[in-house]
Amino acid sequence: MAFALSEERDRELRQLLERYPTKAAACIPLLHLCQDQAGYIGDEVIEFVAHRLDLPPAHVKGVVTFYSLFNQHPVGKHQVWVCRTLPCALRGAEDVIKQCEKKLGIHIGETTANGKVTLRTAECLASCGTAPMMQVDKEYFENLTHDRVDEILSRLMESKR
Amino acid sequence: MIRRTDFLTKNYGVPNGWSLSVYEKTGGYEAAKKALAMTREAVVDEAKKANLRGRGGAGFPMGVKWSFMRPHPTKPAYLVINADEGEPGTHKDRTLMELNPHSVVEGCIIGCYGIGAHVAYIYVRDELHLSKARLWGAIDEARAKGYLGKTPFGKDYPVEIYVHTGAGAYICGEETALLNSLEGKRGEPRLKPPFPAQAGAFGCPTTVNNLETIAAVPTIFTIGGEEFSKYSSLHYLNDGGVRLFGINGHVKKPGVHELAVGVTIRELVEDIGGGVLGGRRILGVIPGGSSTPILRADEKVNAPDEKSPLHPWHGKSVLDVPLGVDTMRGIGTMLGTCCVTVLAEGTCPVLAMHNLMQFYRHESCGQCTPCREGGAWLLGTVEKILDGHGTMADLNTLTDVANNIMGNTICAFGEGTAMPALGFIGKFRKDFVAYINGERKRSDARLTIS
Ligand SMILES: Cc1cc2nc3c(=O)[nH]c(=O)nc-3n(C[C@H](O)[C@H](O)[C@H](O)COP(=O)(O)O)c2cc1C
Ligand code: SF4
Ligand code: FES
Numbered sequence: 332m333a334f335a336l337s338e339e340r341d342r343e344l345r346q347l348l349e350r351y352p353t354k355a356a357a358c359i360p361l362l363h364l365c366q367d368q369a370g371y372i373g374d375e376v377i378e379f380v381a382h383r384l385d386l387p388p389a390h391v392k393g394v395v396t397f398y399s400l401f402n403q404h405p406v407g408k409h410q411v412w413v414c415r416t417l418p419c420a421l422r423g424a425e426d427v428i429k430q431c432e433k434k435l436g437i438h439i440g441e442t443t444a445n446g447k448v449t450l451r452t453a454e455c456l457a458s459c460g461t462a463p464m465m466q467v468d469k470e471y472f473e474n475l476t477h478d479r480v481d482e483i484l485s486r487l488m489e490s491k492r
Numbered sequence: 493m494i495r496r497t498d499f500l501t502k503n504y505g506v507p508n509g510w511s512l513s514v515y516e517k518t519g520g521y522e523a524a525k526k527a528l529a530m531t532r533e534a535v536v537d538e539a540k541k542a543n544l545r546g547r548g549g550a551g552f553p554m555g556v557k558w559s560f561m562r563p564h565p566t567k568p569a570y571l572v573i574n575a576d577e578g579e580p581g582t583h584k585d586r587t588l589m590e591l592n593p594h595s596v597v598e599g600c601i602i603g604c605y606g607i608g609a610h611v612a613y614i615y616v617r618d619e620l621h622l623s624k625a626r627l628w629g630a631i632d633e634a635r636a637k638g639y640l641g642k643t644p645f646g647k648d649y650p651v652e653i654y655v656h657t658g659a660g661a662y663i664c665g666e667e668t669a670l671l672n673s674l675e676g677k678r679g680e681p682r683l684k685p686p687f688p689a690q691a692g693a694f695g696c697p698t699t700v701n702n703l704e705t706i707a708a709v710p711t712i713f714t715i716g717g718e719e720f721s722k723y724s725s726l727h728y729l730n731d732g733g734v735r736l737f738g739i740n741g742h743v744k745k746p747g748v749h750e751l752a753v754g755v756t757i758r759e760l761v762e763d764i765g766g767g768v769l770g771g772r773r774i775l776g777v778i779p780g781g782s783s784t785p786i787l788r789a790d791e792k793v794n795a796p797d798e799k800s801p802l803h804p805w806h807g808k809s810v811l812d813v814p815l816g817v818d819t820m821r822g823i824g825t826m827l828g829t830c831c832v833t834v835l836a837e838g839t840c841p842v843l844a845m846h847n848l849m850q851f852y853r854h855e856s857c858g859q860c861t862p863c864r865e866g867g868a869w870l871l872g873t874v875e876k877i878l879d880g881h882g883t884m885a886d887l888n889t890l891t892d893v894a895n896n897i898m899g900n901t902i903c904a905f906g907e908g909t910a911m912p913a914l915g916f917i918g919k920f921r922k923d924f925v926a927y928i929n930g931e932r933k934r935s936d937a938r939l940t941i942s
Contacts, residue, residue: 350654352568352694358676359659363618384676397678397857398659400618412619416580417782417847418833420939421741454662454851455580455782456619459740459831460747469621 334375340364344383354384358394362401371402407442407449409487411435412466415452418459427463427475428452434484448487493725494759495752497734499711500704504591510626512633515594521639523713527602528647535606539709541717543724543732547584548574548665548702549781549828550904551817553730554709555717557699560689561607567696571603571612572674572688575703576658576665578617579781580851582829584736585703587748589616589623592707593630597653599706601634601644602713604651607699612653614703615670618660627655662855666903667700669857680857681903704736725754726816729801737815738831739765742772742839742941748831757787758811760832770941772836776919777811779820780828782848783908785915786835787811787825795822825915840937841920842927845913846874847939852909860901863909869893870913877927878934887924890917 336344343364347357358380365376372395381388395401413428428439431450435443442449458464461473465480472483502518503509512520527535540555561569573596577585588596600612616624631653634640642650656674658664664673668682671693692698711734712720721732731753740746743765751764757777761768768774774789791810795802802822805813810823820827835844849871858864873890876882894910894917901907917924926932 350656353675355676356656356674356694359673360657363657363659386676390677393678394676397680398661400660415847416851417844417939418581418740420847421833421835421839423940425939453619454854455578455582457577457583457586457617459581459833460583460738462740462746466619471622 334365334369334373334379336364336379337368340368355386355390358384358386358391359398362391362395366401371405373403407447408492409448409468409490410466411448411450411484411487412453412456413450414454414456414458414462414464414466416455416459418455419462419464422462423475424463426477427465427480430477430480431465431484434481435488443488448484494755494763495723497723497750497752499714499734499750500588500592500595500707500736501750504587510591510593510630512594512630512637515592519714520594520710521598521634521645523710524598524601524639525645527713528605528645528649532606532608535602538717539606539712541721542708542712543717543721543727543730544705544708544712545731545817546702547704547708547735547829549579549783549826551731551827554701554705557689557701558603558606560687561697561699562689563608564697568611569607569609570693570696570698571600571607571609571706572667572671572693572698572700573600573612573614573703573706574665574667574670574700575614575616575620575623576662576670577620577703578662578665579783579829580848581740581778581781581833582738582831583740584738584748584829584831586620586623587736588704588707589620590626593626594634595707595710596627596703597630597634597640599709600653601639601651602709603699603701603706605649609699610650610652612651613656613674613693614653615656615658615664615674617664618657624655624657631655661857662851663857663903663905666905669903670700671698678857680859681905683902708733708735723752725752726814726819729816729818731816731818735830737764738829739834740831741778741834742769742836743767743834744769753816754814756812756814757832758809760815761811761834765834768834768836770836772838772941774811775835775837775839776841777835778833778912779815779825780830780832782833782851782912784820784826784828785824785911786841786919787823788919791823791919793823826911836941838941839939841916841923842874842878843934843937843939845916846871846878848912849874849909852905856905856909860906862897862900863906866893866897866906867909870909877924878937880927880930880933882924882928884925884928887917887921887928
């Protein structure tokens with residue numbers, strides 16, 4: 332089925348288009364809007380974005396595949412990203428990763444069987460002074476301890492959404 | 493010498509410190525009023541006097557960069573702010589966006605006026621949702637007051653500021669990759685020339701400034717460019733002012749602090765960072781983000797020539813050299829983003845290099861063969877050595893591959909990969925050899941210390 336933005340997001344798109352001298356410049360922000368709605372960027376979304384911004388679908392596809400935050404396939408409802416880069420690794424990121432894998436019963440890159448949580452590693456998220464850290468959806472959790480990670484993941488698994 | 497200041501950080505920790513009312517209580521937006529009453533030329537001159545070396549990593553003087561902007565007969569000019577903050581070990585710009593976003597907005601108003609632009613785009617990496625929200629909040633507040641829009645502070649010089657978001661790609665911090673990304677393309681760096689000042693965003697004259705660089709601009713116009721510069725003990729090297737210093741890794745108190753330029757790494761680690769975790773000794777220090785080669789604690793400055801800018805520190809430990817653009821270059825590394833990563837004794841440098849090579853392998857945009865293939869070779873070869881399958885020939889391969897990246901790529905990401913690799917191999921050769929000889933095993937290697 333063809334993809335369409337919700338009314339509110341469509342309004343956001345119109346605001347976006349006013350900010351730039353070209354339509355193409357809205358490509359990445361629009362892809363974010365679409366992903367917020369659909370969860371991932373499938374072919375219908377690519378067609379939609381290409382059509383709305385007068386771009387070749389191949390251009391849009393090229394953009395989607397370049398950036399690591401665009402999901403090309405369905406993912407869990409919630410995204411857990413644990414930073415693995417050196418400054419976090421110096422302060423225990425490896426243990427956080429292992430703890431997440433154990434607690435969620437999945438490996439890095441996988442989604443829990445109930446479709447709730449996708450676990451991934453991230454490269455430096457600009458929180459090296461408060462390492463180790465992880466991002467859950469749009470929120471940062473810093474200065475992580477074993478108990479804190481446990482609590483965050485429990486809350487996530489039990490959440491209604 | 494440590495000299496603490498709080499031009500940018502005075503409202504860190506204050507309730508609603510990011511709001512317009514708090515910002516204005518301490519003189520906020522007076523600098524913009526003042527600057528907009530000056531001529532554009534005078535604004536650029538004042539900026540030059542500040543000797544503010546770009547805070548994004550390359551250390552180019554901000555005022556000089558502004559002076560490259562020439563009015564174009566048909567094309568508009570743009571100010572683009574780089575808030576992609578992705579260099580491993582760098583965590584300073586984010587604090588400004590979250591805790592002092594109005595300094596960014598005010599800096600953008602002055603910057604736009606100085607370079608002849610009417611629109612500024614702030615490119616923020618997507619993950620920083622709170623930063624984006626705080627910036628938008630500040631923009632909305634400033635617009636409601638009439639500080640942005642058609643006539644900022646009553647002056648007929650329209651200024652608009654927009655926040656633009658990336659989508660997870662470290663390379664978009666490179667300024668021309670950032671411009672491509674802003675234009676809705678893959679974030680692939682462009683061949684230079686043309687430089688952004690000639691053909692930048694949308695093919696128009698553009699200045700790209702780091703977020704901290706632009707946030708410091710109101711301070712310059714509040715206290716005066718020369719006064720600003722003189723805070724630094726490296727003022728005489730045209731490396732002026734105050735800046736944010738980050739400290740992370742194996743220290744007792746990691747964090748971000750505003751200090752006058754000129755502190756040493758040792759002062760940062762011992763006095764600001766509270767010393768090394770567990771009272772250990774320092775193994776090495778990465779001075780300003782993972783692309784800057786590591787320094788060993790036992791390295792000494794070798795500058796017998798009295799004319800050398802480093803001569804005053806001849807024979808001293810590199811950790812006692814002030815953190816400056818030219819001083820760090822003089823000891824074979826780079827100042828970079830001025831956020832220091834400390835590795836304590838007991839950490840395995842081979843494993844540390846392996847961690848970073850994973851990063852570079854992941855983040856190469858893939859346009860240039862030496863970077864795309866070289867990054868993979870570097871990672872694969874360290875992995876082989878770590879796993880106990882390495883030979884002395886592999887150690888030479890690492891050096892060869894890194895040397896072949898240097899100078900052979902479109903953008904500085906190539907050097908950013910090769911230089912730290914060469915740093916680890918050159919300075920910790922014995923550790924690599926220990927794996928090759930079978931004296932050390934990966935299972936015993938640690939990055940954390942207890
Ligand atoms: C691979 C690479 C990544 C970079 N990442 C950033 C970054 O995240 N933030 C930044 O301000 N500058 C970054 N830079 C430097 C920019 O290209 C540019 O020099 C800087 O934004 C200019 O601002 P400044 O002169 O105010 O420092 C990066 C450079 C390279 C080569
Ligand atoms: S050096 Fe690497 S990151 Fe830079 S343009 Fe070439 S391939 Fe891309
Ligand atoms: S290394 Fe994890 S946030 Fe920087």
